[in-house]
């Protein structure tokens with residue numbers, strides 16, 4: 001069966017110049033398929049986050065080319081990129097999570113309100129269904145700043161899912177979670193990838209988590225050393 | 231109510247820091263209130279001083295200028311240059327030719343509200359041995375009254391008697407006191423060309439100018455013409471009032487073309503008073519702007535601080551698909567809401583000093599302090615307030631729009 005490519009890169013390289021010239025990524029070419037649960041592993045400092053920022057369209061200063069859904073992303077205007085992110089990419093950050101003054105529910109709803117595809121009531125309903133998936137319904141109306149790190153991370157995951165993006169990118173999505181919740185998140189990822197056809201690209205240190213995913217790409221010193229099982 | 235996401239985010243920011251929002255708004259409130267108060271003050275005082283001018287002087291005056299003697303053409307000195315050894319005012323009449331037609335022409339001009347013919351005669355008022363010199367204005371008293379509201383200065387008699395009493399005269403109260411006479415007494419007047427007439431005092435007026443009261447009188451046009459030994463077509467000045475006094479200078483060329491005579495507007499005739507108004511305007515205007523800018527700076531400051539504290543939020547918004555424009559909208563909206571709140575309260579607050587001052591009794595013919603709440607100034611203040619807060623919001627908002635989310639996430 002011919003699989004549909006959702007995201008692919010061609011020879012991506014990234015330099016940092018401060019404090020010294022340093023090549024953080026080198027010749028990164030790979031593709032991610034529709035409905036694939038892809039994990040990125042590698043030692044600390046190997047360039048996982050750096051790569052993810054480029055894939056997320058937030059970093060625009062790199063060599064090589066990035067395509068999402070066959071469309072070239074490299075070189076597009078900031079406002080366009082913002083729109084692409086809003087529609088096509090859900091992002092779960094490594095450290096920074098939520099807007100502290102808003103309730104959890106609002107945090108989840110905001111990207112959808114921005115997208116404006118559904119009415120407020122529909123969006124609220126969708127947000128609640130995501131909360132339910134993550135076992136967080138009882139926290140819905142709490143301000144985000146009043147949650148624990150793990151709870152915040154789950155809200156961030158719910159937010160990443162709200163617009164049914166083609167791709168969900170996560171930097172250590174389970175870094176702050178216990179085994180039970182890690183399992184919940186894993187099952188959700190599995191489910192949305194395989195049942196809903198969304199693509200997951202997750203950076204992780206958790207080798208069990210990586211092993212259980214569809215495919216694992218391994219980075220070392222800014223280079224891909226393994227494309228994982230096909 | 232359906233709010234856009236940007237509005238909702240802006241409102242949440244404001245509501246979650248109510249105290250800061252209030253402080254920034256309060257700055258605008260005070261700024262706007264002071265702006266409105268100061269400018270109402272300027273307007274009130276200037277209006278009063280202009281009105282004081284217009285009690286005696288018209289907006290425009292049409293008259294014939296004295297001419298200096300010119301060399302007789304053709305007669306020249308040995309060097310070939312025409313020379314006058316001792317130039318003098320030439321002895322031509324200051325009469326305006328065909329005044330009735332001029333008056334009609336002027337009255338038919340757009341914007342002219344009143345025009346009146348004047349004959350000015352220098353003379354002495356005498357009662358037995360007492361003698362006072364002064365100036366009589368020969369007028370159609372009803373026309374003049376329409377212009378200067380002479381009626382409001384009458385303290386005795388009735389100015390309408392001047393119409394029916396051919397030898398009637400309205401005297402300033404100063405003259406009456408000096409000559410020790412009263413209403414319905416008779417006095418002699420002697421004009422500068424030596425004509426003597428017996429006049430009956432039919433009215434006494436008192437203005438706020440002592441000099442005027444000590445010299446001025448009103449007589450009928452015909453009487454003034456007789457006093458100057460002139461016929462019924464002799465008129466020295468035409469006084470003109472227009473709808474908007476401030477625009478008087480723009481009528482000067484128009485009337486000059488129309489009449490062919492000299493035209494002087496009130497601003498030229500009262501340069502000192504006009505300069506005074508200007509200085510007051512600049513001074514109070516400057517102060518009010520300074521206060522407004524301080525208020526704007528308050529908004530700028532608080533927004534700047536908010537943005538610095540919210541770099542993380544801005545980064546998250548941008549990562550989840552908000553564009554730079556959205557970020558600008560969010561923060562400009564916050565500034566505008568603070569500005570709007572402040573402006574509304576400022577307009578209300580400005581009522582306090584204006585009404586308080588309007589109840590201060592000054593005395594003389596001023597009465598109460600000449601200030602009132604001016605809706606036009608309040609509107610102007612509100613518009614300026616909103617523009618200033620927009621700018622105060624836009625500058626930090628642009629900085630927020632440029633925030634690079636990566637720079638935040640990588641920290």
Ligand SMILES: Nc1ncnc2c1ncn2[C@@H]1O[C@H](COP(=O)(O)OP(=O)(O)OP(=O)(O)O)[C@@H](O)[C@H]1O
Pocket residue numbers: 016017018019022024042043044045046047048049050051640
């Ligand atoms: N802003 C920056 N300026 C200079 N060097 C940077 C910058 N960000 C990252 N680097 C360098 O690039 C390399 C890759 O960093 P990156 O954050 O991608 O690592 P990582 O694989 O995500 O590590 P971790 O697992 O600890 O999160 C590191 O050597 C890091 O020092």
Ligand SMILES: [Mg+2]
Pocket residue numbers: 048049050094171
């Ligand atoms: Mg990382």
